Amino acid sequence: MILSVKKQFLLAGLIFLFITGTSVTANASDVRAHILQVSNLEKSGEYVRQRFLQQLEKPFSADDKRKKMLVIGDSHAQDFYNALLENKIDQRYQISTRRIPAICGLYLGTENISALIEKKHAPICEEADTLTAALPQIKQADTVIIAANWKLWSAERLATTVQNLNVKAPQKLFVVGRKNFGKINLRKFLRMPADKLKQLRNPVHGAQQETNRVMKQSLKPSVFIDIQALLCKSEDDCPLFTPDVRLISYDGGHLTADGARYVGSVLLKHPPLNQL
Secondary structure (H helix, E strand, O other): OOOOHHHHHHHHHHHHHHHHHHHHHHHHHHHHHHHHHHOOHHHHHHHHHHHHHHOEOOOOOOOOOOEEEEEEEOHHHHHHHHHHHOOOHHHOEEEEEEEOOHHHOOOOOOOOOHHHOOHHHHHHHHHOOOHHHHHHHHHHOOEEEEEOOOOHHHHOOHHHHHHHHOOOOOOEEEEEOOOOOOOOOHHHHHOOOHHHHHHOEEEOOHHHHHHHHHHHHHOOOOOEEOHHHHHHOOOOEEEOEOOOOOEOEOOOOOEOHHHHHHHHHHHOOOOOHHHO
């Protein structure tokens, strides 16, 4: 049977709606599956830690022709390391890591900081690595990166710390500011369409802003990586999803694998990290 032109157009329209509707449904299903996957906090936390800990205090190899990079800090340094790896920076650098908890203070100087560390954290800090202990390896590195969920008192002493690190040209030093994506409500996200998730922004805590401002004032632009400004384009709020609708952070502070890939791609395109 030959259909009339009008019926042919109607049929074509129905087919188009079916195809596009199926595509939208499949996309929504894909986004929900992604959110459910990263909501497994144990697995997401393991992703953050695993590769960083494998390189912990690993000696640089004289036989390796790649440049030497040392990444120092807490779980936010682990995030930063993942962001580099997801963008294949290890093709150009051999990377060693040092874990120093932010609760212990990333500080290098003569001041006695014991009173600034909470008493409940003292046993951890007594056993923890320090910037003083890391100095011999810092001296060997071509690039030194320090990242942490900075305490304000530690940020206020960064000028002293950087001076005492004694990183000299042609070595490069980068200090990564605090990052935060606000409160993560995974149940809410599961009920939202992808186009709304892509536009979603969260308010940022005030302490975050204050600490980053102190760091920005203390450090040279060639040293300070204002990760919050580069990712969020605002001091007040921050996007929660990448342009391809993947959750950047699963808990408001730490990155998913997709988030790390996205964050690294942004940072490596902008100063000062674009020189790596």
